[in-house]
Amino acid sequence: METRKSYFFVGVGGSGMMPLAMILAGRGDQVAGSDRALDSGALPAKFADLTAKSVALFPQDGSGISSADQIVVASAAVEATVPDIVAAEAVGAARLSRAELLSQLFNAGVLPIGVAGTSGKSTVTGMIGWILHACGRDPTVMNGAVMKNFVAPQAPFASALVGQGEAFVSEVDESDGSIALYHPKIAVLNNVSLDHKSLEELRALFGTFAGRAVTTVVNVGDAESAALAMSLPRDRLVTFAIDASADLRAENLLPEPFAIGFDLVKGGERHKVRLSVPGRHNVSNALAALGAVRAAGVPLAEAITAIAGFVGLKRRFxxxxxxxxxxxxxxxxxxxxxxxxxxxxxxxxxxxxxxxxxxxxxxxxxxxxxxxxxxxxxxxxxxxxxxxxxxxxxxxxxxxxxxxxxxxxxxxxxxxxxxxxxxxxxxxxxxxxxxxxxxxxxxxxxxxxxxxxxxxxxxxxxx
The missing domain is CATH 3.90.190.20 (Mur ligase, C-terminal domain)
Known part of the structure; x- marks a missing residue:
């Protein structure tokens, strides 16, 4: 997408909105926004960080929207009566949902890597982003959580990374159906279970998403995901599981209070892996990330070395x-x-x-x-x-x-x-x-x- 557009985010401090605003600002676009939390004085450090990244902040009273040239970005949760939305209507500003804007950026990428599933999306996205970064691929990463590996004094809320490489890594959301907007080259499907929608709806959404990819990385240790995998061509599929038959298989799990080790089996190869995050679920997340980066061209040995340095996300255990x-x-x-x-x-x-x-x-x-x-x-x-x-x-x-x-x-x-x-x-x-x-x-x-x-x-x- 061409740069130097003017965006206004209604709810700019949200976990899905803030990293998107940071990516656009990092690419050179003009970005502004408002937030109820800003008006109430909550989370001042978050808004100070946005200001430091050249995001202009306004009260949520309509004062920040004054031109038809602005593109107003708002989630579905923002009511039509909010003053910013009223102001956007009054000046004739274009409207985009968060998902519409993110999918435009994602689909325009050279190597869009989409991470889907009811659970584990943010962690897998962070793992993929860290491996690609550590292996010199300089990715752009859009996450719904702060990635602790990228936190620094100048980036205390590092839920986004703006890189110059080919990969655009993003978690994609099924809860509002917006997963249908994304066209990944590499798709990851971690699991399918009840959250915001019925299983029937989820099967259709995840199935369409996975079917669009050149390579789909699927957790066949999850029954619903395994059933979906059966509908995909085998030559476009990379499977993973714990203690079950798959292209990438984890065995001999060795849990620690805040870490875990395992054997990674790929065909006749066996590799020792140690994660700096705990739990069986993170072994599954790691398999998903390793499958995705291999599809992106990272040698498995390099990826295993890199993932050992992944230290997790804020608010994830x-x-x-x-x-x-x-x-x-x-x-x-x-x-x-x-x-x-x-x-x-x-x-x-x-x-x-x-x-x-x-x-x-x-x-x-x-x-x-x-x-x-x-x-x-x-x-x-x-x-x-x-x-x-x-x-x-x-x-x-x-x-x-x-x-x-x-x-x-x-x-x-x-x-x-x-x-x-x-x-x-x-x-x-x-x-x-x-x-x-x-x-x-x-x-x-x-x-x-x-x-x-x-x-x-x-x-x-x-x-």
Whole structure:
């Protein structure tokens, strides 16, 4: 895409909007934006970083949109009554959704690498980006999370990387159906499970996405993904799995509290791999990333060396700190599969879990109700404690048919220790009061960057 366009982001501080704004600014476009969090004084460091990257910030009152030459970018969650949208209509500014703009940039790339799946997208994207960077390929990377490998004093919120190489690596979102806009040359499909849409819808979306690629890297250890793989030509397919037949297979997993090792088997070859991130799910993520970079031309031995240096993402099983013998972990887990993976990783080592899970919306809570209850009932160990505050609410009209109290009541009926404490600060204080040496406090949820601040506050209270 040609540079020197003028973009205005409504909600520029969002986890999906901020890296896109940073990529455009890094390419030389004129970028401005507004955000409710900016107006409320929340997360000042994030907006200071945007300002440092030449992104002009305005109140969300319409004052930043004054020309028909501006392209106004807003997510589907932004209501038509927001003053910026009203101003865009008044001046005749063009409108794009975040996904429309990102897909335009992605599809225009020489080597677009798209990472899809219900869980693990951000981590796989970060792994691919780090391997390509470490191997001198200078990629552009669009991520929904801060990649700790790229964090620096001048880049404290490194959820994007602007490179000069051929690869444009991006996670792609199925939750709003926008995955249909992307045309990858290399597609990664990590898994398919219930989150925002029905399985029937997800099968169609992921199937179309995978079918467009020159090479599709698929997790055949996941039943839904394996079924989808059967519809693809074998010569366009790279499969991976843990302890199962695949092109890339992981065996002999050796878990550590905050790392994991395994044997990578490819045909008659066997390689030792060690990750600096923990859990069986990250072994699967690593296989996906290794498959993708091999398809991009990186020799396997180089990729294995590089991935050992990947140190993870913010809010993905991130150890915030330890005080009084209690560890505090900040995690993005928000659907049944993600939460189950984190709980499984933690339960591999001794210590009670005190879990604060903030649902990321009333709509997802309704869709995932049965699966969430079943997962917590199965995965919470004796002695573990679960607390749910009310879901994220960021304004507008919303159907509150299913609440946190409903979920807790059904979980508690299975015999697990679960409580609904509507106020998030109260929920956090409750767990801090319960904590004793050897416990692990886990803060979980999505769509709310202030959860990291909450985890930090809890660590401070423990101190």
């Amino acid at each position: 991130e150890l915030v700190g330890e005080a009084g013998g209690v560890a505090v972990i900040d995690d993005f887990g928000h659907n049944p599969d993600k939460i189950a993976a984190t709980l499984e990783t933690l339960h591999a080592f001794p210590g009670r879990l005190l879990v604060l899970f903030q649902p990321h919306g009333y709509g997802p809570l309704k869709v995932m109700r049965r699966e969430l209850v079943a997962m917590f009932a199965e995965r919470l160990a004796a002695g573990d404690v679960l607390v749910l505050p009310d879901p994220v609410y960021q304004g507008g009209t919303v159907n509150r048919e299913v609440t946190s109290a409903d979920i807790v009541a059904e979980i508690a009926a299975t015999g697990a220790q679960a409580a609904h404490i509507a106020d998030r600060a109260g929920a956090a204080a409750h767990l801090v009061a319960l904590a004793r040496p050897g416990d692990r406090i886990v803060v979980m949820g999505a769509r709310d960057d202030t959860l990291s601040l909450l985890a930090g506050d809890m660590l401070g209270q423990l101190s």
